[in-house]
Amino acid sequence: MTIGLYHPGQSALHRASAGAKLSALVVVSLALFVAPSIWVALASVPIAFAVYLATGAPFRRLMAQLRGPAILLGLVFVFHLAFGSVAEGVLAVTRFATLILLASAVTLSTPVSEMAELVEWGLGPLRPLGVNPEKVGLAIALAIRFVPLIAEEFRHIREAQAARGLAANPLALIVPLVIRTLKSADELADAIEARGYER
Numbered sequence: 001m002t003i004g005l006y007h008p009g010q011s012a013l014h015r016a017s018a019g020a021k022l023s024a025l026v027v028v029s030l031a032l033f034v035a036p037s038i039w040v041a042l043a044s045v046p047i048a049f050a051v052y053l054a055t056g057a058p059f060r061r062l063m064a065q066l067r068g069p070a071i072l073l074g075l076v077f078v079f080h081l082a083f084g085s086v087a088e089g090v091l092a093v094t095r096f097a098t099l100i101l102l103a104s105a106v107t108l109s110t111p112v113s114e115m116a117e118l119v120e121w122g123l124g125p126l127r128p129l130g131v132n133p134e135k136v137g138l139a140i141a142l143a144i145r146f147v148p149l150i151a152e153e154f155r156h157i158r159e160a161q162a163a164r165g166l167a168a169n170p171l172a173l174i175v176p177l178v179i180r181t182l183k184s185a186d187e188l189a190d191a192i193e194a195r196g197y198e199r
Contacts, residue, residue, distance in 0.1 A: 007108040009056040018114040021106045028102060032095050038087055041094040048101035055108040062104070069100050153180050 008014075013021070032044060052062060073093045080089035107115075116137035123133035157176050 006111045007055055007057045007061075009109065011054050011056060011109065013051070013054050013105060013109040016109075018110045018118045021110060022115075022118065025102055025106055029099055032098060038091045038094075041091050041098070044098040045094050045101070048098040048105070052101045052105045052108075055105050057108050066100070069096075073097060153177055 028044075032041065035041070053059075073096055076096065077089040077093050080086075080092055120133040120137040123131055123136055127133060154173065154177055157173055157180075161172065
């Protein structure tokens with residue numbers, strides 16, 4: 001699953017602060033898992049879908065983001081069906097689907113820089129303990145940025161191999177993906193060092 005990246009817009013969701021959106025996401029997450037009602041969970045899905053659409057992101061982007069989680073949600077449903085009941089399966093799937101939609105909406109409407117600044121602010125009190133908020137914020141920002149880039153590299157490699165008529169081979173996909181990822185990480189490290197970040 002690729003959650004993010006930022007999708008520019010002027011919606012109320014875009015104008016809200018990163019802290020407010022992340023706080024709301026935490027509260028809704030807790031409420032979903034505390035509320036035992038399946039009807040609450042079912043009602044939350046269309047609401048979360050509407051929140052996602054409010055970001056203005058293309059519908060095809062949502063479909064691409066849900067491709068991976070759909071498999072996971074299917075496995076969760078089958079597990080509950082085998083060891084529990086249909087109602088438990090529906091409850092679990094709707095809860096996770098809601099959280100995925102809302103988390104996507106938050107990342108799509110929040111620049112990575114704002115998320116990093118929020119992390120730096122939150123970790124500020126830990127500075128006397130040796131924690132460097134700026135470095136942690138940078139690490140999180142880079143992690144968020146790298147996830148979709150790796151997914152894009154994977155897609156390019158797979159398309160290139162398919163164009164050559166090569167059969168799907170996990171090893172043939174993983175090796176060039178790892179090499180490209182390490183190369184990108186090395187270039188990024190050089191760029192950070194050149195800008196004197198450590199100083």
